[in-house]
Structure formats: C-alpha cells, structure tokens
Amino acid sequence: MTHRLQRTLSISMLTLTLMGMGTPVVTSLAATTPTTQVPKTPDKADPDRVPILNGEQMPETMATPKVPAAGKPGSRIALSKDSKGFNANTRDLGGYLTKDKTQAIKSGLLFRSAQLTRVTNSDINKLAGFSISLIIDLRTPFNHMKKKDALIGKATSKVAAIYSQSDDDDLSGVQHYNRANGGSIAFSPTALSGYHDFLTDLVNAQGPILYHCKHGNDRTGIATVLLMSILGMRNQDIINDYLMSNNYVDKQVEYTWLKTYIGQIDEKFGSLNNYITSPKGLNFSADQQAALRAKYLVPSGLAVPKPMPVSTPKPIEKPTPAPTPKPLEKPTPAPTVPTSNNPVTSPAPIHAGQPDLVVAKPHQAGKTKMKVLSVKKLKHAKAVHLKAHRAYFFDLHLKHKVGKSGKTGRHPRAKWQLIKQAKLRINGKIKTYVEVQSPHGKKRWIQLKDVSLIKNTANHSH
Template sequence: MQRSSIVKSLSIAGVVLSLAGIGGPSALAATTQQAPTAITRSTRNADDDAALKALVDQYGDINKTLIPLVGAYNARDLGGYQTADGKWQIRPKRLIRSSNLNGLTNGDKKVLSHDYHVTSIVDFRTPGQIDYEPDQPVPGATSTELSILGPHAFGDSSKHPTLSGDFSGDGSFYVQRLEFGYPAVNGYREFLNKLLTNPQATLYHCSSGKDRTGIATVLVMSILGMSEKTITDDYMQSNEVGGHVEAAWIKEYFSEIKSNYGSMTNYITTLINFTPAQQAKLRSMYLISTDGKKTAYSAPKAPAQVTQPTVVTPATPAQPAPAKPAATPATKPAVVTHQSGAADKPVKKHKVTKAKKKAKIKITSTKNLHTKYTYRLKGNKKWFKDSHLQKVFGHTPKHKKTTWKLVKEEHIKINGKKHTYFEVKDHAGHKAWIDKSYITKVK
C-alpha cells in the first residue's frame, strides 16, 4: 500500500523495546520526542515484522479498524467495538479517529466524504500546528478547532511545531494536561456535545492521532460502555502504524481518575460536566445491538408526570355514608389554631419548600504560600476548582495518602460568615481549593 511509504513513525522494534523497558530511558521521564523515522517496505526487516506481530498478538490487529488512506496513516473507524456486556456495538462509519489531514489526496477526500459520510471534523491541535500543516478540506464537512492544550502550548513557539508529529506523551503529561488541564476539560466537553448534534460521521484528530485523539477516544468508549481492556487495546494500536504510546501512560491516566473521582463515569459527569442524560443520548445515537438485528440502543426515558394519585381507593358501597351534612364547614381543615384558641389565617395543608438561595461568596484577602509537601487532606470532604466555590471537584478520596503543598490562602465570606480556604497542589500538579479544617499537617 502507498500508505506504508509515508508513515511518520518510530521503529516498531524500538517501540516494543521501550514498551518492555529495554534499551533507553523511561518514557515517564521524557518530555520531548525526536522526529520519527519512516519505515517503508524497502527498509522493514525481519525484526520489524516480529515486533509488529508481538504488538498484534497483545493488543489486536489495527487493520480491523484502519481506513486505507494515503495521506492520513492513523485513520480508524471505531465501528464494531462491543460493550463490556457484549450486547451492543458502535455503529460503523460514525466515529472516526485520525492523524492530521494535511496530506489527504483527492481519493482520500472521496473516501471520507462518499464512503464514510464525514460531515464534521474536529481538530484538537494548537493554532500553531494548524497554521503549519492545515487540514485538506473534505467536501461537505465543517471543521471545528478545539485546542486541547490551549492557544499556545509547547512546540507552538518553535519554527516547525509539528516536525515531531504529536506532542510527546508520558504519564504526567496525560494527567496534568489531558486529564485535569483546563483547556482539555473544556475542549473535550465541547467535543462530546458536538457528537450529540451530528447524525452523520464525525472525524476527530490531532497531529499523530495518538495522545489528544487517544484520550478523546477513551472518553467516548467509556461513555458507550466498552471495557477498560478494549479501550486500552485500541489506544495501544497506534504503535502498529509507527506511533509511540506506552501502556504505563494510559494506566496512570486511569489510576489518577479512579483515585480522585472513584470511576471514569464520575469523572466524566463531575469534571467534564457531561451529564448522565447526555451520556444516555450518546449511547442511543452510536450503539446498535450485536444480535444481527442492528437494533438502536434505547435511552432510558424520564418517568411521565402523574397528575392524579396512582393508588385509587375502591368504592365501598356496603358501608353507610356518614350522617353528616354533605357540606362541611370549610374553616376547620383550612385554619390552624394555637393552643390559646386564636386562629391564624388559613394556610395550605402542605407547605411548599422554598428554593435554597445561592450562597453569596466574597474573597476578602489572598496570600501566596511556599510550603513543603507536609499536609494531607481528610477523606470524603468536598473540594473545589476555584476559590469562588462554584465548580465542585467532588469529594476527596477516603484513603488517599498523597501529600500536598499549600500554594495559596484566601479568606472568604460565605453569606457574611468568615472562612479560610487553601489552594493545595500535589506532586503531579493537581490543584484544588479546600476548607482549612480539612487539612492536616503530617508529623
């Protein structure tokens, strides 16, 4: 295939060695990546073939999902992936992950437009990367730019910001920039919302289609119900076309989410702010049954409002009607009488509870701190993204022993009452705001 001659890749054998922890520094310590070396039919050897076979045996064959494009070497259709219970699968030709589209040929454009019905393209790259290698337009498709790393990140300041393909990944990069980073959280939320509006195919990509695109795929497949193994296998298959990802990176990503949020579902609901109703709608749009009937997944419907009591008391004609007059005084049940006998104005039997007013929060003073990692947080206590206490992170882990550094102190008035909140930061760069009373000093 022509694609093999233009793949931007590391040596597949080198990838396998790095996955095994042999022959080089740990990727978890890496912060930059050299420009990959292309592997072509003429340069591949027996070692490369053996390394590729090892990857396929462990993580599955990428050719089952790979779209044969000349100008995008990591384009894959997620259609066919099954949920953990095996009852549902992703619709074909609806969700396509890819490397950048700068090299698309006219034939590639026809494949995406006519064969896969791509009508929406989401580009996760930074503005500098997009300017250097702009996408080739796909007929009939709109394009949306959502920089997952913010407007100016890493390689954007260099002369050639995309020569190394995607930004180098490592465990801390995934956690700090793709899990908790503000641009990533907002970008992925907008991406998921766009998926809810497109009845045709959406293609989403970054530079190499492995890091930013990889995490977008993790989020989508998690919502749709794939198992963690299925998600990890798909993530690792970027190595089969010359990308460089490691199992340790995605493992650390999952681990941090579970430590801080308990589950991927809670992380998506709480931090990404993609609601359970939206998640149910996504499943109804992108899942079909695996029984051969291709039945659409049915999103649970909200219960209908009942205007009358659901329990009807049966008539009891055998009992004689009370000997009281039909019209009883209306004042007795409608008037509340104190022990003194004085009656208040008539009130309804069931008092309507008023909506709770939003707390008034005012920051009165701020102070930067420079403390060491000598503090821990009490478990299951509410913490926040900002000191205005408007965005809740959820609750602190019950048994987490992570130590934290105090980086900022703010005195806050909540409905006129004084409180002290600290911004805390751990060794991985996570930050949150929490009440002073929930912070304990490590002796």
C-alpha cells in the first residue's frame, strides 16, 4: 500500500511540475502516445507546369463542344434514351481526321457506349446491324455479372476492368483521376492491366468492337483519349470527344479532370507516349500501335496539297530572228603541266576581278549536345531549398522542362530532399545536376548550384 501511495504522489508531483513549467499534461502524454498518420491530401497542380498532350500544351480552359449533326464525328447513335440517359452516349468514332488530314478513323469499326443493360429490342437490332464482334466491358467482373449487357447479335463479351471493386464502390468525380494514395486511374495496377488488355483486344479483334463502362464517360472517356492519341487525332478532337459526354448523360465530366490525368502522366513518365509504351505503363509497343493505325485508319481524301507557285503568263511576242553565228575560234591550248623547273602558281579565280564566293552553312539553332557522365545515389539525405527563378526538369536528359522555381514564392520556402547527383557534359562543359524531391513526393532535376543547403545530415558538403 505504501508503494502505491508513493507512486501516486510521484505522478502528482510530476504533473504539478509540468504545469508550473507551462507545459500541458495532455501534451506530455501525447508525446508518448503513437500518433495516427494523417492521410496525404491530393497534390495540387503545379502552377509552373502545363500538361502536355501529344507534344502540345493543353489549353487552360475548354468548354463543352456543341452537339454535331447526325453522322458527324462525335454524334450519338440514336437509341432509346431512358430516364437516366444510359442509352444516350453510344457513338461511332468514325470520321475523326488525323492531324495531317490524310487519314480518318474508318466508320463502323469502333463504338464507345455506356452499359447495355437498359436497351430495347429496337436498340438491340440497330446495334446488331453494325455486325459487332466483341463487346469490351471496362467495369469490374462483379458489376459485369450483376448487371449483364444485352446480347447483341453474335458478339462475344469480355471484361477488361479498370477499377478494383473497392475502388469502383468508393470513387467518384475527380477522385477517378487524382486520389490521396496516388493510385489514380493512370497508375493503379488494375488500370494499367485493363487498358493494356483493351488496346491489345483492338489489335486482335476480327470485326467491329464496342467498349463501355457504366455511364460511358470516365473509364470509357480515358480509353478513347488513349486510342485517339495512338491513332494520331488532333488534340482538339480528342478533348472535344472526351467532353462530348456532357451533352448526352447526366453524369458530367470536367476538363480539369482530364488535365489532372495528363499532368500526372507527364510528371511520372515525361509524356503520354512514354506512358503508353513503357513496360511500367501500359506496355503497348510501337509495333502494336502501328498495327492499330493500319487496322482502323483509311485514306481521307482530304489531304491539303501544298500550293504551287502561280506564274503570270507572259504576253506573246513576235519571234525574233535567229542571231548570226559567230565564226569559230581556235581552241585554247591546254595549260602547261608544271615541272620541277616551272614554279606552281595559284589559278586565277573563275570570275576575274570578283571575290571568291563563300556558301554559309545553315545555322543549327537550338541543338544542345548533352551526355550523362555519371549518376550516383546519395547515401545520406540533405535538406535543401531551391533558389528562386532557376530552371528545373522532369528527367535527367533535360528534355522535359518544368519551368522555373520560385515564381509563386512557394518553392524557396519548401524543403526538398537530395536523392541523386549526376555529372553531365553539356556543349562541352561539365555540369553537376541533382535530383530533388518535394514534400509532396515530386521529383525534379536541377543544377547543384541552384540549391541551398538547409541542414547537412552527412559528411558531404554543398
């Protein structure tokens, strides 16, 4: 009993001491209690980075395009529209032109849609008239079986799920594209596998294909962005087709969501093409992409020829009499070959009295010769600030420039971690670059001279 009393008195004295020092007891106890980690919130878009779609900067804003006339690219196939608009978003991708307008997507081969669970017999007969051979369901296997598509002619059906079932139950709106845990529609294992299978099925299909998710806008919309990018469509048409769903279904999509998706891909892979071809991305090779183009593109007949120079016809003149031929002159004797007794002299210029002509080589501006000499991973972390208004890049080869740090006044105050150090030879000069990581996990390459050391936790000096 005495032991317990002494322990109680000791705790009381400790409490009074802490309160006298101005330290709340709750704070002291909290310091010994494991804290629950706060979930990471989604990164905000980097203000210095503009998403790049197929080598071009995406516009800052885009409005939903107008509904095109029937039969034009983006127009819907007229099916019976139910109360929730499930049958209003069925479209043929045929008619979209490539960037150079020399080819177009062949009509009657590629159809995007919402789930085919509420179609009428008339709708089924209309779709069967397209001789669809394969229906690709981008929903989960559970939803594929729970809400089965109607049988369309002799078409077979398969699942290429983009979400896991837990994701499908939880995600909505922009969460499809940018989630707190980083497993967005672009990078989750299910999405990578699902879109790889989708594109591969397009190459191997023996006839027209229809693909869909639930409403035909998010998973199907991104599938169409990937497909149209590989086929070489204009960015304007790719974005318009993505936003066209807003004209046909109640469940809307937003342009900022597409920018978020492309921006995430830019940041991790450097470009959409890298994401499509990379083994860590969709793993859809250049040969497979060429096969896709050969299968679904046809000559458009709309190629714009280069304008030919128009020459003004000269007025017809009276023929002039032929000039009287001059008498033949004696041929000029060949020059004497110099011997050891005859000194060699420089030949006279072709045009006597005129300076020699010098043809200047075309100036090759903008080319930078760069070679990576060495890369090493730093064993001990260093905390640094980025100096204001310094250029930094996505990759080590300095091909994808992000912008300049400090434009918003945020970067100079943020604490970055040094990860790697590399030596580069740029136009004959040796320069040192370092890979740094932001508090949000973003990685950049920047010159070593453009960072300021905050805290040296190792024996390395800045």
